[in-house]
Amino acid sequence: MVSRPPTFCPDCGTRLEPATVDGRERERCPACGDVVWHNPVPCASVAIVDRSRADARVLCVERGVPPGVGEWTLPGGHIEIGEEPAAAAARELEEETGVSVDPGALEILSASAMAPRDGKHVMTVHYVTDRADADGEPLAGSDASAARFWSPSEFDASGETFRPVHEERFREAAAYFD
Numbered sequence: 001m002v003s004r005p006p007t008f009c010p011d012c013g014t015r016l017e018p019a020t021v022d023g024r025e026r027e028r029c030p031a032c033g034d035v036v037w038h039n040p041v042p043c044a045s046v047a048i049v050d051r052s053r054a055d056a057r058v059l060c061v062e063r064g065v066p067p068g069v070g071e072w073t074l075p076g077g078h079i080e081i082g083e084e085p086a087a088a089a090a091r092e093l094e095e096e097t098g099v100s101v102d103p104g105a106l107e108i109l110s111a112s113a114m115a116p117r118d119g120k121h122v123m124t125v126h127y128v129t130d131r132a133d134a135d136g137e138p139l140a141g142s143d144a145s146a147a148r149f150w151s152p153s154e155f156d157a158s159g160e161t162f163r164p165v166h167e168e169r170f171r172e173a174a175a176y177f178d
Contacts, residue, residue, distance in 0.1 A: 084103065109169060
């Protein structure tokens with residue numbers, strides 16, 4: 001399995017050829033016969049919702065590294081080998097914002113697939129939890145240039161932009177506890 005469209009067999013190095021496998025166009029090695037599966041990369045994100053005001057606010061990060069530098073997202077990233085999705089969401093939250101949460105406090109908000117970028121497909125499990133279940137104050141970390149809570153009305157008035165898919169999850173999370 002590879003995260004970007006394959007060209008050569010990872011086992012023997014032979015150039016791959018298109019083949020119909022299971023009713024779909026795939027890449028197969030003509031030398032060893034192996035199919036090289038091009039599957040989505042699993043990711044996880046978490047929305048921390050602060051309900052202390054009438055207008056619920058959600059913790060977001062501004063991307064500081066490609067892809068999407070300057071766009072806002074929910075804190076999240078790739079799931080590591082052997083890592084549970086909720087644990088990955090909690091780890092990414094702490095790396096990107098300094099805010100920590102017990103993975104057991106996370107509830108599944110939704111799951112989504114992003115449009116491919118440079119042939120890489122991403123599937124994200126999105127989690128949500130209340131600010132009361134999280135510790136720490138937001139401070140931009142690893143991939144972020146900023147971290148802060150936004151309400152939908154504050155964000156709408158800001159002129160800022162979200163990465164694809166994240167705005168929908170942001171708005172969904174802001175209304176989650178209503």
